[in-house]
Every structure is written in C-alpha cells, then in structure tokens.
Amino acid sequence: MAYEVIIPAAGQGKRMGAGKNKLLLELNDVPVLIHTLRVFEQDPQCEGMILAISPEDEESFRKLLKQYKIQKVSKLVYGGKERQHSVYNGLEEAAGTDDVILVHDGARPFIDIKLIHELVEVAKEYGAAVVAVPVKDTIKRVHHNEVVETVDRSSLWAIQTPQAFRISVLKEAHMRAQETDFLGTDEASLVERLPYPVKIVEGSYDNIKLTTKEDLYFAEAILRKTKGEK
Numbered sequence: 001m002a003y004e005v006i007i008p009a010a011g012q013g014k015r016m017g018a019g020k021n022k023l024l025l026e027l028n029d030v031p032v033l034i035h036t037l038r039v040f041e042q043d044p045q046c047e048g049m050i051l052a053i054s055p056e057d058e059e060s061f062r063k064l065l066k067q068y069k070i071q072k073v074s075k076l077v078y079g080g081k082e083r084q085h086s087v088y089n090g091l092e093e094a095a096g097t098d099d100v101i102l103v104h105d106g107a108r109p110f111i112d113i114k115l116i117h118e119l120v121e122v123a124k125e126y127g128a129a130v131v132a133v134p135v136k137d138t139i140k141r142v143h144h145n146e147v148v149e150t151v152d153r154s155s156l157w158a159i160q161t162p163q164a165f166r167i168s169v170l171k172e173a174h175m176r177a178q179e180t181d182f183l184g185t186d187e188a189s190l191v192e193r194l195p196y197p198v199k200i201v202e203g204s205y206d207n208i209k210l211t212t213k214e215d216l217y218f219a220e221a222i223l224r225k226t227k228g229e230k
C-alpha cells in the first residue's frame with residue numbers, strides 16, 4: 001500500500017547541545033538525516049517525502065539531498081515553533097492521493113521497512129497506528145523531588161514514530177487541535193481526542209530518537225550491529 005511520509009526536521013537540537021541541527025551530525029560519516037531518508041528512499045511503497053526544515057538549514061539540506069541522490073523528497077516546507085506546527089505545515093502540502101500518510105521524526109534513523117509496511121496496513125484498516133515498545137523501567141510520578149506514586153508499568157508503552165494515519169483522520173485531528181489550542185507531543189495525541197482508535201504496533205528498542213549526546217553512542221552501536229560488525 002503506497003504512502004507519503006512527513007519528516008519533521010526543523011528542530012534546534014537544544015538537548016543535544018551540538019550548536020547546530022542534530023540531524024546534521026554524522027554517524028559513520030553520513031548525516032543523521034540521510035540515514036533516516038534513505039529508508040524511505042529505498043521503499044518502493046513510499047510515494048514521496050515531505051521535509052519540514054528550518055530556513056537556516058535549507059541550503060545545507062538541499063546540498064545533502066543532491067549529494068546523496070535523495071530523489072523522493074517531493075516538498076520542502078518550513079517548520080514551525082513546535083513539532084506539531086512543522087507536521088501541520090507538511091500535511092498542508094501532502095498530495096493526498098494515497099489513503100495513508102506517515103509522520104516520522106528525522107531524528108529516528110533506525111526504522112525498519114517491514115515494520116513500516118505493517119503499520120501502514122493497520123492504519124488503513126483502523127485509521128491510526130503507532131509503533132511502540134513496552135516500558136522497561138519502573139515509572140514514578142514525582143512532585144518536588146518526591147515520589148507521589150508508582151505507575152502500573154504493565155500497561156505503559158514508550159511511543160515512537162513512524163505514526164501512520166488515514167490522511168482524513170490526521171487532517172481532522174490537526175484542525176481540531178488548532179480550533180481548541182491543543183498542543184501534543186505526537187500526532188497520536190491529537191487523534192486520541194477524536195472517536196478513532198489508535199492501534200499499537202510493537203516495534204524495536206533500536207528505534208531510538210537521537211535527543212541527547214548519549215544517544216549518539218547507542219546509535220554507533222546500533223549501526224555496527226545492523227552492519228554485522230563486532
């Protein structure tokens with residue numbers, strides 16, 4: 001089943017502290033963003049990528065797309081103040097010819113094509129689907145450095161991207177969020193405010209989001225593993 005994908009890549013990488021967009025950092029001499037885009041570039045079911053970028057990154061991103069021969073980026077849009085705004089700006093440019101649209105963080109380079117295809121099928125049937133992994137740590141609610149409660153871990157999942165939606169569902173969710181000034185940290189939280197189920201597809205712990213510098217060490221190890229290196 002064909003799909004388009006919106007790639008939010010317009011963040012500042014504040015928590016990474018690299019002094020530049022963390023998607024320009026390199027893993028095995030290749031920029032993080034290119035690792036991410038290559039997965040979709042190589043997927044015959046991907047009809048196009050819509051990249052949300054910062055104006056200050058436009059020149060360097062355009063150079064990278066050319067250098068690495070990324071042909072499937074159909075649109076470059078400017079991001080917004082928050083991730084949700086960047087995704088919305090991308091959604092406005094979606095061709096909408098295919099039923100399903102994906103949203104995938106540029107900062108998550110380790111996504112698997114087979115999982116993407118499974119996610120697309122579930123979203124086509126139910127309207128919304130996200131990849132996630134069961135939480136491994138004990139999670140506690142804390143107030144003023146003091147434990148308030150231990151949350152029952154058995155029903156807790158760490159939600160990742162890609163997140164897949166019937167395009168009409170995602171558009172309705174973003175419109176409603178705008179009308180009600182709601183800001184969510186992922187697209188699913190917008191859809192959860194509508195009468196549609198959000199289905200979980202179990203993914204991989206390798207699908208990390210590069211957020212702080214420690215994640216770069218994990219990323220190097222994951223790359224070595226996927227290349228079969230010791």
Ligand SMILES: Nc1ccn([C@@H]2O[C@H](COP(=O)(O)OP(=O)(O)OP(=O)(O)O)[C@@H](O)[C@H]2O)c(=O)n1
Nearest residue numbers: 008009010011012013014015082083086106107
């Ligand atoms: N206004 C924003 C904020 C984030 N993103 C993108 O959304 C993804 C996930 O966001 P996050 O990991 O938080 O990236 P940053 O916002 O750059 O990180 P920080 O919060 O540390 O600044 C990233 O690919 C980032 O580029 C975006 O397109 N527009």
Ligand SMILES: C[C@](O)(CO)[C@H](O)COP(=O)(O)O
Nearest residue numbers: 083105159160161185186209
């Ligand atoms: C969308 C996301 O990756 C799901 O886990 C996460 O919410 C993004 O959060 P961020 O603070 O914008 O990185």
